[in-house]
Amino acid sequence: MGPPLPAPFLAAPLAHRGLHDAAAGRPENSLAAVRAAVAAGYGIEIDVQPSADGEAMVFHDAELARMTGAPGRIDGQTAAALAALPLRGGDGEGVPTLSGVLAAVGGRVPLLIEVKDQAGDGGRGIGPLEAAVARSLAGYAGPVAVMSFNPDSVAAIAALRPEVPRGLTTCAFTAADMPGVPEERLARLRAIADAGRVGASFISHDAEDLGRPRVAALKAQGLAVLCWTIRSPEAEARARRIADNVTFEGYAAAIPGRTAA
Numbered sequence: 001m002g003p004p005l006p007a008p009f010l011a012a013p014l015a016h017r018g019l020h021d022a023a024a025g026r027p028e029n030s031l032a033a034v035r036a037a038v039a040a041g042y043g044i045e046i047d048v049q050p051s052a053d054g055e056a057m058v059f060h061d062a063e064l065a066r067m068t069g070a071p072g073r074i075d076g077q078t079a080a081a082l083a084a085l086p087l088r089g090g091d092g093e094g095v096p097t098l099s100g101v102l103a104a105v106g107g108r109v110p111l112l113i114e115v116k117d118q119a120g121d122g123g124r125g126i127g128p129l130e131a132a133v134a135r136s137l138a139g140y141a142g143p144v145a146v147m148s149f150n151p152d153s154v155a156a157i158a159a160l161r162p163e164v165p166r167g168l169t170t171c172a173f174t175a176a177d178m179p180g181v182p183e184e185r186l187a188r189l190r191a192i193a194d195a196g197r198v199g200a201s202f203i204s205h206d207a208e209d210l211g212r213p214r215v216a217a218l219k220a221q222g223l224a225v226l227c228w229t230i231r232s233p234e235a236e237a238r239a240r241r242i243a244d245n246v247t248f249e250g251y252a253a254a255i256p257g258r259t260a261a
Helices: 031-040 079-083 098-105 128-137 151-160 183-190 213-220 233-239
Strands: 014-016 043-050 056-058 111-115 144-148 166-170 202-206 224-230 245-248
Touching: 014 031, 014 224, 031 043, 031 098, 043 098, 043 128, 056 098, 056 128, 098 111, 098 128, 111 128, 111 151, 128 151, 144 151, 144 202, 151 166, 166 224, 202 213, 213 224, 224 233, 233 245
Parallel strands: 014 043, 014 245, 043 111, 111 144, 144 166, 166 202, 202 224, 224 245
Antiparallel strands: 043 056
Protein backbone atom coordinates (compact mmCIF):
# COMPACT_ATOMS: atom_id res chain seq x y z
CA MET A 1 0.00 0.00 0.00
CA GLY A 2 0.95 3.62 -0.41
CA PRO A 3 0.61 6.31 2.26
CA PRO A 4 -2.25 5.51 4.66
CA LEU A 5 -5.52 7.37 4.43
CA PRO A 6 -5.38 10.06 7.17
CA ALA A 7 -7.63 9.45 10.17
CA PRO A 8 -9.90 12.47 9.47
CA PHE A 9 -11.23 10.65 6.38
CA LEU A 10 -12.70 8.02 8.68
CA ALA A 11 -14.37 10.49 11.06
CA ALA A 12 -16.86 13.05 9.70
CA PRO A 13 -18.90 11.93 6.67
CA LEU A 14 -17.81 13.27 3.27
CA ALA A 15 -20.15 15.72 1.56
CA HIS A 16 -20.61 14.54 -2.04
CA ARG A 17 -19.51 17.33 -4.38
CA GLY A 18 -19.52 19.61 -1.37
CA LEU A 19 -22.53 20.36 0.82
CA HIS A 20 -24.58 21.31 -2.20
CA ASP A 21 -28.17 22.50 -2.12
CA ALA A 22 -29.43 24.27 -5.22
CA ALA A 23 -32.41 25.68 -3.29
CA ALA A 24 -29.95 27.40 -0.97
CA GLY A 25 -27.79 28.71 -3.83
CA ARG A 26 -25.06 26.10 -3.45
CA PRO A 27 -24.56 24.10 -6.68
CA GLU A 28 -22.57 20.87 -6.62
CA ASN A 29 -18.78 21.28 -6.75
CA SER A 30 -19.09 25.02 -6.15
CA LEU A 31 -17.06 27.16 -3.78
CA ALA A 32 -20.31 27.86 -1.92
CA ALA A 33 -20.86 24.11 -1.38
CA VAL A 34 -17.26 23.71 -0.25
CA ARG A 35 -17.50 26.59 2.22
CA ALA A 36 -20.76 25.20 3.63
CA ALA A 37 -19.19 21.78 4.19
CA VAL A 38 -16.22 23.33 5.97
CA ALA A 39 -18.53 25.39 8.17
CA ALA A 40 -20.55 22.28 9.07
CA GLY A 41 -17.44 20.23 9.85
CA TYR A 42 -17.91 17.67 7.08
CA GLY A 43 -15.20 16.19 4.92
CA ILE A 44 -15.57 16.95 1.22
CA GLU A 45 -15.54 14.90 -1.97
CA ILE A 46 -15.07 16.77 -5.26
CA ASP A 47 -14.47 15.92 -8.92
CA VAL A 48 -11.90 17.39 -11.30
CA GLN A 49 -11.91 17.78 -15.06
CA PRO A 50 -9.35 19.59 -17.26
CA SER A 51 -9.64 23.03 -18.84
CA ALA A 52 -8.36 23.73 -22.35
CA ASP A 53 -5.24 25.36 -20.90
CA GLY A 54 -4.35 22.58 -18.52
CA GLU A 55 -5.91 23.61 -15.21
CA ALA A 56 -7.67 21.16 -12.90
CA MET A 57 -11.25 22.43 -12.64
CA VAL A 58 -13.73 21.28 -9.99
CA PHE A 59 -16.56 19.91 -12.10
CA HIS A 60 -18.15 16.49 -12.55
CA ASP A 61 -19.35 16.25 -16.14
CA ALA A 62 -17.30 16.31 -19.32
CA GLU A 63 -20.09 18.41 -20.88
CA LEU A 64 -20.98 21.87 -19.58
CA ALA A 65 -24.72 21.87 -20.27
CA ARG A 66 -26.19 20.30 -17.11
CA MET A 67 -24.45 22.60 -14.64
CA THR A 68 -24.04 25.79 -16.68
CA GLY A 69 -26.48 25.72 -19.61
CA ALA A 70 -23.56 26.38 -21.97
CA PRO A 71 -22.80 24.11 -24.93
CA GLY A 72 -19.61 22.13 -25.39
CA ARG A 73 -17.09 20.32 -23.24
CA ILE A 74 -15.27 21.65 -20.22
CA ASP A 75 -11.91 20.87 -21.85
CA GLY A 76 -12.85 23.20 -24.70
CA GLN A 77 -12.77 26.29 -22.45
CA THR A 78 -9.90 28.01 -20.66
CA ALA A 79 -9.80 28.24 -16.88
CA ALA A 80 -10.53 31.96 -17.08
CA ALA A 81 -13.57 31.40 -19.28
CA LEU A 82 -14.85 28.67 -16.96
CA ALA A 83 -14.40 30.91 -13.92
CA ALA A 84 -16.64 33.45 -15.64
CA LEU A 85 -19.30 30.86 -16.48
CA PRO A 86 -21.95 30.93 -13.72
CA LEU A 87 -23.06 27.63 -12.26
CA ARG A 88 -26.78 26.90 -12.39
CA GLY A 89 -28.50 27.42 -9.07
CA GLY A 90 -25.72 29.57 -7.70
CA ASP A 91 -25.12 33.21 -6.95
CA GLY A 92 -23.03 33.92 -10.05
CA GLU A 93 -19.88 32.04 -9.08
CA GLY A 94 -18.23 30.22 -11.94
CA VAL A 95 -16.49 26.87 -12.17
CA PRO A 96 -13.74 26.83 -9.52
CA THR A 97 -10.19 25.64 -9.97
CA LEU A 98 -8.80 22.93 -7.73
CA SER A 99 -6.32 25.48 -6.41
CA GLY A 100 -9.22 27.74 -5.44
CA VAL A 101 -10.98 24.92 -3.59
CA LEU A 102 -7.77 23.98 -1.78
CA ALA A 103 -7.45 27.58 -0.64
CA ALA A 104 -11.08 27.63 0.53
CA VAL A 105 -10.64 24.41 2.52
CA GLY A 106 -7.29 25.43 3.94
CA GLY A 107 -6.68 22.07 5.56
CA ARG A 108 -9.60 22.44 7.98
CA VAL A 109 -11.42 19.30 6.79
CA PRO A 110 -10.34 16.31 4.68
CA LEU A 111 -10.64 16.70 0.91
CA LEU A 112 -11.14 13.70 -1.38
CA ILE A 113 -10.42 14.45 -5.04
CA GLU A 114 -11.86 12.20 -7.75
CA VAL A 115 -9.90 12.55 -10.99
CA LYS A 116 -12.40 11.96 -13.78
CA ASP A 117 -11.26 9.42 -16.35
CA GLN A 118 -9.91 11.06 -19.51
CA ALA A 119 -9.09 7.86 -21.38
CA GLY A 120 -12.64 7.01 -22.42
CA ASP A 121 -14.38 7.93 -25.64
CA GLY A 122 -13.38 11.48 -26.56
CA GLY A 123 -10.87 11.77 -23.71
CA ARG A 124 -7.31 13.02 -24.07
CA GLY A 125 -5.70 10.12 -22.26
CA ILE A 126 -3.80 9.83 -19.02
CA GLY A 127 -1.33 12.52 -18.09
CA PRO A 128 -2.33 16.18 -18.42
CA LEU A 129 -5.09 16.25 -15.81
CA GLU A 130 -3.04 14.18 -13.36
CA ALA A 131 -0.13 16.60 -13.79
CA ALA A 132 -2.48 19.54 -13.14
CA VAL A 133 -3.72 17.92 -9.94
CA ALA A 134 -0.15 17.27 -8.84
CA ARG A 135 0.78 20.92 -9.45
CA SER A 136 -2.21 22.15 -7.48
CA LEU A 137 -1.32 19.94 -4.51
CA ALA A 138 2.24 21.25 -4.25
CA GLY A 139 2.71 22.60 -0.73
CA TYR A 140 -0.81 21.73 0.47
CA ALA A 141 -0.54 20.56 4.06
CA GLY A 142 -4.11 19.52 4.92
CA PRO A 143 -5.60 16.03 4.81
CA VAL A 144 -6.09 15.21 1.14
CA ALA A 145 -6.42 12.07 -0.96
CA VAL A 146 -6.97 11.31 -4.64
CA MET A 147 -8.89 8.56 -6.42
CA SER A 148 -10.19 7.59 -9.85
CA PHE A 149 -12.18 4.88 -11.57
CA ASN A 150 -9.17 4.49 -13.87
CA PRO A 151 -6.23 2.78 -12.13
CA ASP A 152 -3.81 4.23 -14.68
CA SER A 153 -4.83 7.72 -13.57
CA VAL A 154 -4.10 6.81 -9.94
CA ALA A 155 -0.74 5.34 -10.95
CA ALA A 156 0.16 8.55 -12.79
CA ILE A 157 -0.56 10.68 -9.74
CA ALA A 158 1.37 8.23 -7.55
CA ALA A 159 4.42 8.78 -9.74
CA LEU A 160 4.05 12.57 -9.48
CA ARG A 161 2.97 12.86 -5.82
CA PRO A 162 3.96 9.61 -4.08
CA GLU A 163 3.33 11.18 -0.68
CA VAL A 164 -0.39 11.76 -1.37
CA PRO A 165 -2.73 8.94 -0.23
CA ARG A 166 -4.54 7.39 -3.16
CA GLY A 167 -7.35 4.98 -3.83
CA LEU A 168 -9.66 3.53 -6.44
CA THR A 169 -13.27 4.49 -7.11
CA THR A 170 -15.03 1.18 -7.65
CA CYS A 171 -18.36 -0.45 -8.45
CA ALA A 172 -19.82 -3.51 -10.18
CA PHE A 173 -18.40 -2.32 -13.54
CA THR A 174 -21.15 -3.77 -15.69
CA ALA A 175 -21.39 -3.31 -19.43
CA ALA A 176 -24.36 -1.03 -18.81
CA ASP A 177 -22.21 1.15 -16.54
CA MET A 178 -19.42 1.43 -19.12
CA PRO A 179 -20.75 0.74 -22.62
CA GLY A 180 -18.10 -0.05 -25.19
CA VAL A 181 -15.45 -1.11 -22.68
CA PRO A 182 -14.14 -4.63 -23.38
CA GLU A 183 -15.29 -7.30 -20.94
CA GLU A 184 -11.67 -8.18 -20.15
CA ARG A 185 -11.11 -4.63 -18.93
CA LEU A 186 -14.40 -4.62 -17.01
CA ALA A 187 -13.50 -7.90 -15.30
CA ARG A 188 -10.17 -6.49 -14.15
CA LEU A 189 -11.82 -3.34 -12.80
CA ARG A 190 -14.55 -5.43 -11.15
CA ALA A 191 -11.90 -7.52 -9.41
CA ILE A 192 -10.15 -4.34 -8.20
CA ALA A 193 -7.03 -6.08 -9.44
CA ASP A 194 -4.90 -2.94 -9.57
CA ALA A 195 -5.11 -1.96 -5.91
CA GLY A 196 -1.62 -3.28 -5.22
CA ARG A 197 -0.10 -1.91 -8.42
CA VAL A 198 -1.17 1.66 -7.70
CA GLY A 199 -0.41 1.52 -3.98
CA ALA A 200 -4.02 2.09 -2.96
CA SER A 201 -4.72 2.59 0.72
CA PHE A 202 -8.50 2.75 0.23
CA ILE A 203 -11.37 2.19 -2.13
CA SER A 204 -14.54 4.22 -2.51
CA HIS A 205 -17.15 1.69 -3.58
CA ASP A 206 -20.72 1.93 -4.84
CA ALA A 207 -22.91 1.56 -1.74
CA GLU A 208 -25.31 -0.72 -3.64
CA ASP A 209 -22.48 -3.20 -4.22
CA LEU A 210 -20.78 -3.25 -0.81
CA GLY A 211 -21.58 -6.91 -0.29
CA ARG A 212 -19.09 -7.91 -3.00
CA PRO A 213 -16.59 -10.40 -1.49
CA ARG A 214 -13.64 -8.51 -2.97
CA VAL A 215 -14.57 -5.47 -0.85
CA ALA A 216 -14.40 -7.55 2.32
CA ALA A 217 -11.11 -9.09 1.20
CA LEU A 218 -9.49 -5.71 0.65
CA LYS A 219 -10.76 -4.46 3.99
CA ALA A 220 -9.23 -7.53 5.65
CA GLN A 221 -5.94 -6.61 3.98
CA GLY A 222 -6.03 -3.22 5.67
CA LEU A 223 -7.53 -0.98 3.00
CA ALA A 224 -10.07 1.55 4.21
CA VAL A 225 -13.52 1.26 2.61
CA LEU A 226 -15.42 4.43 1.77
CA CYS A 227 -18.65 4.36 -0.22
CA TRP A 228 -20.87 6.45 -2.50
CA THR A 229 -23.49 7.87 -2.66
CA ILE A 230 -25.65 7.76 0.48
CA ARG A 231 -28.92 9.72 0.44
CA SER A 232 -30.68 8.86 3.70
CA PRO A 233 -29.89 7.94 7.31
CA GLU A 234 -31.32 4.47 6.66
CA ALA A 235 -29.00 3.88 3.72
CA GLU A 236 -26.10 5.17 5.79
CA ALA A 237 -26.86 2.69 8.58
CA ARG A 238 -26.83 -0.18 6.09
CA ALA A 239 -23.61 0.99 4.45
CA ARG A 240 -21.78 1.37 7.75
CA ARG A 241 -22.15 -2.36 8.41
CA ILE A 242 -19.29 -2.67 5.93
CA ALA A 243 -17.93 0.78 5.05
CA ASP A 244 -15.62 2.78 7.29
CA ASN A 245 -17.18 6.06 6.15
CA VAL A 246 -19.77 7.38 3.73
CA THR A 247 -20.05 9.98 1.01
CA PHE A 248 -23.49 11.57 1.31
CA GLU A 249 -25.85 14.14 -0.13
CA GLY A 250 -29.39 15.35 0.35
CA TYR A 251 -29.63 15.03 4.14
CA ALA A 252 -27.70 16.14 7.24
CA ALA A 253 -25.46 13.18 7.98
CA ALA A 254 -24.57 12.85 11.66
CA ILE A 255 -20.98 13.53 12.66
CA PRO A 256 -19.83 10.86 15.12
CA GLY A 257 -19.18 12.26 18.58
CA ARG A 258 -21.10 15.47 17.93
CA THR A 259 -24.36 16.14 19.76
CA ALA A 260 -27.14 17.25 17.45
CA ALA A 261 -28.25 20.85 17.94
